[in-house]
Amino acid sequence: MTESDQESAIAAEAVTRLLELDVSAVQRITGGGNNKLYRVDTQAGETLVVKYYFGQLSDNRDRLGAEFDGLDFLWRNGVRQISCPRACDREKGIGIYDYIFGEAASYATVSDDDIYQAVRFLGQLKELTESSEAEALPEAAEAGFSLDLLIDILYRRLARLQVVEPTLPLQKELCAFRDERLTPTLDRMVQLARSRRAAHGFSSEALLKPDQRTLSSSDFGFHNAVRRHDGEIIFVDFEYFGWDDPAKTISDFLLHPAMALEPVRSGAFVAASLDVFGDYDLADRLRTYFPLFGLKWTMIVLNEFLPEGWKRRLFSGVNTENQEAYLRGQLEKAATLLVSATEAQTEFPHGS
CATH class of the missing domain: 3.90.1200.10 (Aminoglycoside phosphotransferase (APH), C-terminal lobe)
Structure with a gap:
């Protein structure tokens, strides 16, 4: 199993464990900049993004915390020009967000x-x-x-x-x-x-x-x-x-x-x-x-x-x-x- 296959499996497991959704497909997304992104389609018809954050152990900045908590604050206060944060696993450095369709x-x-x-x-x-x-x-x-x-x-x-x-x-x-x-x-x-x-x-x-x-x-x-x-x-x-x-x-x-x-x-x-x-x-x-x-x-x-x-x-x-x-x-x-x-x-x- 390749590293990408392993990460795809982890992404699917995270969606199932954290959101209780069954996964139908996982696909790597390019253009993550500092991180790795995976598109996850669920059997319920939802499409999500699973984001692996770089340097959760070696980087002194909590990138996951800044993004997930920041988006959570904005979403709860009515801001909608963002992706809805759905769940995160802080220990594993994984965030899950709604997928945005477009270009x-x-x-x-x-x-x-x-x-x-x-x-x-x-x-x-x-x-x-x-x-x-x-x-x-x-x-x-x-x-x-x-x-x-x-x-x-x-x-x-x-x-x-x-x-x-x-x-x-x-x-x-x-x-x-x-x-x-x-x-x-x-x-x-x-x-x-x-x-x-x-x-x-x-x-x-x-x-x-x-x-x-x-x-x-x-x-x-x-x-x-x-x-x-x-x-x-x-x-x-x-x-x-x-x-x-x-x-x-x-x-x-x-x-x-x-x-x-x-x-x-x-x-x-x-x-x-x-x-x-x-x-x-x-x-x-x-x-x-x-x-x-x-x-x-x-x-x-x-x-x-x-x-x-x-x-x-x-x-x-x-x-x-x-x-x-x-x-x-x-x-x-x-x-x-x-x-x-x-x-x-x-x-x-x-x-x-």
């Missing part, structure tokens, strides 16, 4: 209605910050509620890249990029961000007020969404869910390498999001922090150069036949993101 939202050109649906979803999450239940929810992954905390996150990511040594040609290219381009750019951007915030009367150590924070999937965008056949957008992948700075939520939506919005759409998204959050300081934070988040994404796409990052890709089933070509592609992405982040220092590229 990846990123396959088609983003429309005005898609932008409206995305902003409406952000508005729902912001409204739920008033719930007493929300206080118990965790911080989103790498939620930096001050400029100093954001800067610390960036330098910790840079420190992780320092373990890569120039032992092979491609690793030599990465080290040169890291030392000669990325590091000095980060140093310059940090100083500029501190100066800009000080000029607007904000200390870099000042924490964001609670009423300026929001709830966020922390990996929000059409790359993590399914478009139903009726056009409704369902957002998925909440394993980084929690309290966050809206400036990060907006920036990540715009910066994710899988997102490619036309300028008119990205500008509309920013303008509508600023209205939804109603934060007097958000526009300035967004313009100041956006280049820094661009550098963060520059480092994120280099994760696969790290042993743990590559293990995560192997776990999710990435094609490993040509690791060097894959890593070279990631390095090229990083170089492009670095240029864009540098340009964003001079002019915010998504609206006035």
Whole structure:
């Protein structure tokens, strides 16, 4: 029996044990990112997704807990642009959710209605910050509620890249990029961000007020969404869910390498999001922090150069036949993101 066959059997057993449903078919789903996904059809006519989470033992972040508990909170409070959480086995690192029929939202050109649906979803999450239940929810992954905390996150990511040594040609290219381009750019951007915030009367150590924070999937965008056949957008992948700075939520939506919005759409998204959050300081934070988040994404796409990052890709089933070509592609992405982040220092590229 192959590993996939074993996991299919475990998925079927989990559905039967946790939901008391008999299984008729199990199929591996591609595109799980950091995790493994299986579609499970039941004899009762229900279709489910069983999700195996990476690193439940070695990763210090509870990805299953963040996603399942976050979706449970949202579903119980009336949010329906998500997949309904059905059951989970925390010990085995397995979550079960309703299967969403449709196609990846990123396959088609983003429309005005898609932008409206995305902003409406952000508005729902912001409204739920008033719930007493929300206080118990965790911080989103790498939620930096001050400029100093954001800067610390960036330098910790840079420190992780320092373990890569120039032992092979491609690793030599990465080290040169890291030392000669990325590091000095980060140093310059940090100083500029501190100066800009000080000029607007904000200390870099000042924490964001609670009423300026929001709830966020922390990996929000059409790359993590399914478009139903009726056009409704369902957002998925909440394993980084929690309290966050809206400036990060907006920036990540715009910066994710899988997102490619036309300028008119990205500008509309920013303008509508600023209205939804109603934060007097958000526009300035967004313009100041956006280049820094661009550098963060520059480092994120280099994760696969790290042993743990590559293990995560192997776990999710990435094609490993040509690791060097894959890593070279990631390095090229990083170089492009670095240029864009540098340009964003001079002019915010998504609206006035």
